[in-house]
Amino acid sequence: MLWLVLSITLGGLSSACTRIPERPNIVLILADDLAWNQLGCYGNSFYETPHLDALARQGMRFTDAYAASPICSPTRASIMTGKYPARLRVTQFISPGDYAGDAIRLLEPDWTRRLPLEEETIAEALKDMGYVTAAFGKWHLSQAKTPPGSLPFNPDKQGFDQHFVTYKPVPRMAREWQTPENDAHNVRIITEKSLEFMEKNRERPFFLFVSHNSVHTPLVEKEALISKYRAKPDVDAPTNHPVIGAMIETLDLSVGRLLAKLDELGMSERTLVIFFSDNGGLEWSGDDGPVPANHPLRAGKGDLFEGGIRVPLIARWPTVIAPGSVVEEPVSSVDLFPTLVHVAGGAGKRDEIDGVSLLPLLRGAASLDRDSLFWHYPHYHGSGALPSSAVRKGRYKLLEWHEERVYGLENRYELYDLSHDLGESNDLASSRPEKIRELATELENWRNSVGAQMPERNPAYRSAGDRRVP
Numbered sequence: 001m002l003w004l005v006l007s008i009t010l011g012g013l014s015s016a017c018t019r020i021p022e023r024p025n026i027v028l029i030l031a032d033d034l035a036w037n038q039l040g041c042y043g044n045s046f047y048e049t050p051h052l053d054a055l056a057r058q059g060m061r062f063t064d065a066y067a068a069s070p071i072c073s074p075t076r077a078s079i080m081t082g083k084y085p086a087r088l089r090v091t092q093f094i095s096p097g098d099y100a101g102d103a104i105r106l107l108e109p110d111w112t113r114r115l116p117l118e119e120e121t122i123a124e125a126l127k128d129m130g131y132v133t134a135a136f137g138k139w140h141l142s143q144a145k146t147p148p149g150s151l152p153f154n155p156d157k158q159g160f161d162q163h164f165v166t167y168k169p170v171p172r173m174a175r176e177w178q179t180p181e182n183d184a185h186n187v188r189i190i191t192e193k194s195l196e197f198m199e200k201n202r203e204r205p206f207f208l209f210v211s212h213n214s215v216h217t218p219l220v221e222k223e224a225l226i227s228k229y230r231a232k233p234d235v236d237a238p239t240n241h242p243v244i245g246a247m248i249e250t251l252d253l254s255v256g257r258l259l260a261k262l263d264e265l266g267m268s269e270r271t272l273v274i275f276f277s278d279n280g281g282l283e284w285s286g287d288d289g290p291v292p293a294n295h296p297l298r299a300g301k302g303d304l305f306e307g308g309i310r311v312p313l314i315a316r317w318p319t320v321i322a323p324g325s326v327v328e329e330p331v332s333s334v335d336l337f338p339t340l341v342h343v344a345g346g347a348g349k350r351d352e353i354d355g356v357s358l359l360p361l362l363r364g365a366a367s368l369d370r371d372s373l374f375w376h377y378p379h380y381h382g383s384g385a386l387p388s389s390a391v392r393k394g395r396y397k398l399l400e401w402h403e404e405r406v407y408g409l410e411n412r413y414e415l416y417d418l419s420h421d422l423g424e425s426n427d428l429a430s431s432r433p434e435k436i437r438e439l440a441t442e443l444e445n446w447r448n449s450v451g452a453q454m455p456e457r458n459p460a461y462r463s464a465g466d467r468r469v470p
């Protein structure tokens with residue numbers, strides 16, 4: 001109670017004297033399957049994202065930000081807890097069909113199909129620090145994606161005072177979405193609940209998690225908006241998709257509405273706004289097979305190549321972040337938990353979690369006290385991605401393929417120098433054996449340290465099969 005009285009007193013002082021730092025409001029906006037290359041501020045000239053581009057101009061843009069997983073649920077679990085998906089054992093999206101049968105080389109481990117309630121979430125941590133908390137939109141951390149089945153593991157069981165869970169639309173309703181009134185990917189309802197929450201909680205620090213279902217498939221939007229992108233001169237370029245353009249514009253408009261509300265309420269200065277994506281873009285099919293939708297990055301959602309894991313990250317906090325900052329230090333979704341606790345006035349490092357606070361970067365530091373980032377995906381994915389692990393250390397990135405590891409095959413490792421080879425096209429594995437040994441050892445030590453579950457040899461496996469199609 002004494003603490004509460006003190007904080008109310010300090011809050012009163014700070015509104016009278018703007019020089020005293022206040023605990024900021026926090027708005028975390030998460031896009032679904034938005035690719036690194038799909039925003040204007042990340043170099044895209046086809047998609048229109050004026051509000052996100054302005055957010056980057058007013059704040060900080062990260063060039064080397066990563067999702068801790070190439071798919072939805074594990075990254076979301078890492079955001080909530082600051083822990084690697086491998087440590088949580090939430091390593092696959094919830095829930096795919098099981099890969100089994102005699103054409104599959106590896107059996108996947110028995111992973112956890114929900115975020116266990118005993119894990120401390122960022123909402124619980126901030127709530128304990130006096131924040132009011134809300135989650136609106138996609139959750140995807142329980143086996144059932146929407147109520148009533150999802151209720152036992154919904155956000156209200158994980159520290160969120162208010163919540164509203166949405167899920168992507170069902171494909172058979174596609175015709176209905178083409179009407180002007182539609183809200184196919186729930187962007188409007190998620191946005192309106194967020195605006196209302198900010199309005200109602202303007203007098204106290206809040207943590208608002210705006211978790212969109214867009215731009216995940218199915219690819220649908222209002223016809224009028226799609227037509228605008230169909231009419232663009234460069235619509236035939238392989239990475240340009242008119243429906244995704246329309247979906248991204250809708251998402252960007254939502255961000256604009258949230259930022260306008262912060263301005264209207266006079267809260268922009270004391271609000272940290274973060275925009276992030278949960279994994280890379282899904283590669284769609286063109287006339288000649290999969291389209292390199294994440295170009296210049298290799299592959300897409302499901303893969304540990306850069307296209308699957310490197311994502312946009314923008315942070316704006318006017319009293320702390322210098323406008324127009326660009327940060328090249330590699331950062332991960334596991335860093336959001338310690339960062340938000342740190343900016344709220346707590347400790348920047350907790351022993352039990354994997355991430356580190358990004359507050360030094362937000363304040364202008366060029367780098368963090370951390371050498372390496374890790375990924376572990378012991379699963380197959382519908383995109384054709386195969387079980388793999390990866391480590392990034394400085395300019396180098398090592399990938400390890402588990403089929404090759406388990407069966408003692410060649411080409412178990414691939415090594416890339418991202419400073420010269422962003423597209424991961426020049427494998428250095430045969431020319432840099434000492435680097436392979438160093439990074440492979442580091443990767444294996446990390447897997448052991450977090451108790452990573454490993455895929456195992458499938459005794460029923462009979463066929464060499466096609467390596468890319470499990």
Ligand SMILES: [Ca+2]
Pocket residue numbers: 032033071072216278279
């Ligand atoms: Ca996703």
